[in-house]
Amino acid sequence: MTARIIDGKVIAAELRGRVADEVARVRRDHQLTPGLAVVLVGNDPASEVYVRSKHTQTQAAGMASFEHKLPADVSEGDLLVLIARLNHDPRVHGILVQLPLPKTLHTETIINAIDPAKDVDGLHPNNAGRLAGGFAALSPCTPLGCIILTKSVHASIEGMNAIVIGRSNLVGRPLVQLLLNENATVTIAHSRSRDLAKLCAQADLVYAAVGRPEMVRGDWLKLGATVIDVGINRIPVPGAKPKLVGDVAFQEALDVAGAITPVPGGVGQMTVACLLVNTLRAACAIHGLPAPAV
């Protein structure tokens, strides 16, 4: 068996197209231009690339983009003042603080300062709690992308056995909640779980978000499983650019899985597209408009 490759580039481009259509509609019918503010602290090269891509894709979708770049030694007080300003700025409907933050800043304090209505990362405790309670919420972008990629293979995942390996606030925990909302049967595993191979063997859907290069092996998988690889690990290559690998041993998994996301070109592509969806949704909710059709 050779697994079908789930093409995140194509699915994300299609989603961005639908967002752009809906943005054009709300601009025309409601004179509302959704706006996203992205805050980058410091100069981590990967974060700079992600923030640039957020800016470009936000503008391409017809939304307003506001970039705020602060030095790595910015004080927590100054960052909180900026967030308060963005909370009150009527042009801004989504606020995202790029993670990770420098170690001198308290991520929790910063995230908690964002107006939950503008929390397009879905990380504020109000949104995380609402998601966990099964209520409507802004949800983190990467898990939303994982669900969309899964649904490109399975129209319904009701009753399917899913395993989520990883329990971060950004991916693993919210993904578990989104899968429960889809009526999947969910096993939560992590780096300390015993006998991951045995747990994976039961799973129709495998989500690897543990941050360990190629940890999930091909012979762990159930034949025909759908594998969604959230890992982005840079492996140093002497004299060349680092190699990008996921948390799944891709070549091994190809022979066993029914469908699998590549790295790069899989889940990562969905993260920014889903951020555009969340910004549009936040803008409509703030202005009392019906939820957009994306």
Ligand SMILES: Nc1nc2c(c(=O)[nH]1)N[C@@H](CN(C=O)c1ccc(C(=O)N[C@@H](CCC(=O)O)C(=O)O)cc1)CN2
């Ligand atoms: N506040 C947030 N911080 C971070 C998030 C987030 O959702 N909110 N996620 C990641 C970084 N990220 C977006 O911020 C992101 C990661 C990866 C990609 C992507 O397109 N990946 C490509 C590979 C790109 C590469 O070469 O590095 C792919 O997988 O095809 C987009 C966005 C952590 N921080």
Ligand SMILES: [Mg+2]
């Ligand atoms: Mg984790």
